[in-house]
Amino acid sequence: MATDDPMLRTDGLVKEFGNFAAIDGVDIAVQPGEFRSIIGPNGAGKTTMFNLISGGLDATEGAVYFDGEDVTDLPPEERIQRGMGRSFQISNIFGGLTVRENVRLAVQSRMRDSYSFREALFKPTGRYDDINDETDEILGRIDLADIAEEEAAALPYGDKRRLEIGVVLATEPELVLFDEPTAGMGPEETQSTIDLIEEVLVEQTLILVEHDIELVMEISDMITVLNHGQVLAEGTPEEIADNQDVQDAYLGGMTE
Numbered sequence: 001m002a003t004d005d006p007m008l009r010t011d012g013l014v015k016e017f018g019n020f021a022a023i024d025g026v027d028i029a030v031q032p033g034e035f036r037s038i039i040g041p042n043g044a045g046k047t048t049m050f051n052l053i054s055g056g057l058d059a060t061e062g063a064v065y066f067d068g069e070d071v072t073d074l075p076p077e078e079r080i081q082r083g084m085g086r087s088f089q090i091s092n093i094f095g096g097l098t099v100r101e102n103v104r105l106a107v108q109s110r111m112r113d114s115y116s117f118r119e120a121l122f123k124p125t126g127r128y129d130d131i132n133d134e135t136d137e138i139l140g141r142i143d144l145a146d147i148a149e150e151e152a153a154a155l156p157y158g159d160k161r162r163l164e165i166g167v168v169l170a171t172e173p174e175l176v177l178f179d180e181p182t183a184g185m186g187p188e189e190t191q192s193t194i195d196l197i198e199e200v201l202v203e204q205t206l207i208l209v210e211h212d213i214e215l216v217m218e219i220s221d222m223i224t225v226l227n228h229g230q231v232l233a234e235g236t237p238e239e240i241a242d243n244q245d246v247q248d249a250y251l252g253g254m255t256e
């Protein structure tokens with residue numbers, strides 16, 4: 001990638017459903033290493049934007065550039081292969097496998113040129129020192145080494161989220177997309193999930209699509225506020241907090 005390329009850029013992005021533009025000419029540029037949040041009131045277009053970036057939806061107009069390359073027409077799997085990771089609201093975890101097997105499979109999937117999935121799972125573990133070492137390292141980073149032999153399905157909610165982050169990490173993404181990662185969590189679990197994201201994914205560029213404005217104020221480098229499918233405001237948390245348009249549209253919307 002050229003050094004001055006943003007990690008993720010959208011150019012005149014439009015997504016129409018019938019005659020209705022859910023995303024209506026959005027330009028964003030997220031720099032390498034940045035923690036960007038995309039927020040907005042109900043129906044603003046956040047989920048649509050997430051899906052346009054990840055490839056879950058095709059753009060009606062405009063383009064998505066990842067690492068300086070046009071990925072607008074690439075399916076999600078190819079975007080993942082190029083280094084876009086996604087977490088939450090998609091099931092990355094195999095409940096019937098252990099914690100270790102889940103991480104190992106994800107490490108393996110990245111190295112699939114050297115070994116098949118089947119080999120990774122069923123061949124004697126000692127023969128794959130590189131895969132095992134990396135698996136152990138990730139288990140340590142997500143703090144699940146002690147329960148590595150437990151079945152994923154049996155984990156408490158918070159530990160499942162940790163495992164999901166481990167699975168994403170194993171694919172060595174440059175960019176990780178999160179869609180409301182703390183939805184359904186209480187305050188304590190929300191904080192520990194955010195701490196984990198910040199601690200484990202420190203080198204990655206992060207894009208978080210989120211409803212909770214207080215949460216994004218605390219954790220983001222930059223915030224993009226969407227309203228009616230357009231960028232209403234963009235700036236640091238301080239700039240967004242002071243922005244009258246945002247207060248009118250978003251904070252007003254929250255008290256409905």
Ligand SMILES: Nc1ncnc2c1ncn2[C@@H]1O[C@H](COP(=O)(O)OP(=O)(O)OP(=O)(O)O)[C@@H](O)[C@H]1O
Nearest residue numbers: 017021022040041042043044045046047048049211
């Ligand atoms: N598949 C679809 N077909 C038709 N309209 C859609 C579709 N998906 C989204 N929309 C509409 O596009 C607009 C934006 O929806 P989107 O889900 O992206 O918003 P959001 O900001 O994520 O909202 P919320 O916070 O309520 O989840 C909404 O008016 C929604 O009804």
